[in-house]
Amino acid sequence: MKAKKEITIYDIAKKLKYSPSTISRALNDHESISKNTTLLIKKVAKEMGYRPNSLAASLRNNKSKTIGIMISRINRPFVSSLISGIEETARKAGYNVIISQSNDKYENEVINAETLYNSRISGLIVSLSMETRKLEHLRRFMDQGIPIVFVDRVPDELDIHKVIIDNYTAGYKATQHLIEQGCSRIAHFAGAQHRNVYRERKKGYLDALKDHHLPVDNDLIVSFKSLSFGEGEKATRNLLDLPQPPDAIFSANDTAAVSAIMYAKKRGIKIPEELAVIGFNDDPIASIVEPALSTVIHPAIKMGQISAQRILQHAAEEDENNSPEVTVLPTELLIRDSSKKKA
Known part of the structure; x- marks a missing residue:
């Protein structure tokens, strides 16, 4: 037609x-x-x-009242909650959002940045892809005075607005909880170590072991590319085949943790009596698996709201100095049956 x-x-x-x-x-x-x-x-x-014609108006004013969002995968519960917090805050202020996902590919992120830049967005909120190491594709936003807020997965080298959680303390407390349940051979499913979130969770895990006088066994630390379900199953199989298998697993996300529970049960391993498991994010799947997965609650909606507020403050010129601010939000352990060995 x-x-x-x-x-x-x-x-x-x-x-x-x-x-x-x-x-x-x-x-x-x-x-x-x-x-x-x-x-x-x-x-x-x-x-x-x-x-x-809002596009024509944006060309005249060089402002579109639109916030660009660059995330990894929109179908992940944490990311969808993050977007919800951003969109709700932006809409109340009369702003729209444009969402782009990289599927954790650096090349996709570069293309998405170009598209959003050409759309004359008023600000950009970014959670970096798993592959991203270089940031040249984002510098033109900074050069043009377009505010950027990094959320969750943030770059270490830039002095810029960031909204994160205390990943180190979360990793420490998760590991400490397993130790308090009597576990002494605790494995760790670690994400890509050039990403701040996974590096800090691992550091918390290592320090908790050291502080409780438990040895660090590198055979129990598994490095992942994407912390996928398949990777978690393979890692669990390899760990259970060790001469001295672990009695607990702390996974840097829930997906791999759930796969560990499911595979261990197939092997006849009792959860949590023989293998205690704790994940990270409190995805919906964590409460569905049997036994329900202990995890770390991630305040995704609040992180999105704060990220959008930073962009809006810049647009309204409320923050005259606009000095970079790092917001660190606390997390909370949610203990369920997968790790509860003691009453």
Whole structure:
């Protein structure tokens, strides 16, 4: 079907026999146009199917009232909650959002950055892909004064707005909980160590072992590319085949932790009596698996809200100094049956 012609202010002006400038001022509630005339013009514009050209306005003003979001995978519960917090805060302020996902690929992230830059966004919120190590694709935003807020997966080398959780303390407490349950051979499913979140969780794990005088066994530390379900199953199989298998697993995400529970049960391993497991993020799957997975609660919605607020503050020029601020949010352990060996 052939697309209908877009209605313009010139079409409305022709119908009402007003000048295009009068139509434009009325649609923008200019005080020089009477209230009755404004109401009439808006009524006719709506009946004719007129749509404001926000893109043209953004080209004139160099502002689109749109926040760009660059994330890894939209189908992950943490990410969808993060986006929800951003979108809710942006919408209340009259802003829209454009969401792009990299699927954890650096090349996709570079393409997404180019698209968002050309869309003249007012600000950018970024959670880096698993592969990203270079940041040249983001520097043009900074050079043009377009505010960027990094959330969750953030770069170490940039002095810029960041919203993160205390990954180190979360990793420490998760490991300490397993130790308190009587576990002494605790394995760790570690994510990519160039990403701050996984590096800090691992550091917390290592320090908890040392502080409780437990040896660090490198055979029990498994490095993952994406912490996927398949990787978790393979790692669990290898760990259980060791001459001295672990009696607990701390996984840097819930997906791999759930796969560990499911595979161990297939092998006849009792959870948590023979193998205690704790994950990270409190994804919906954590409460569905049997036994339910202990995990770390990740305040994703709040992280999104704060990230959007930082962008809006910059846009409103409320923060004149606009000095970089790092917001660190606390986490909470949620203990379920997968790790509860003691009453």
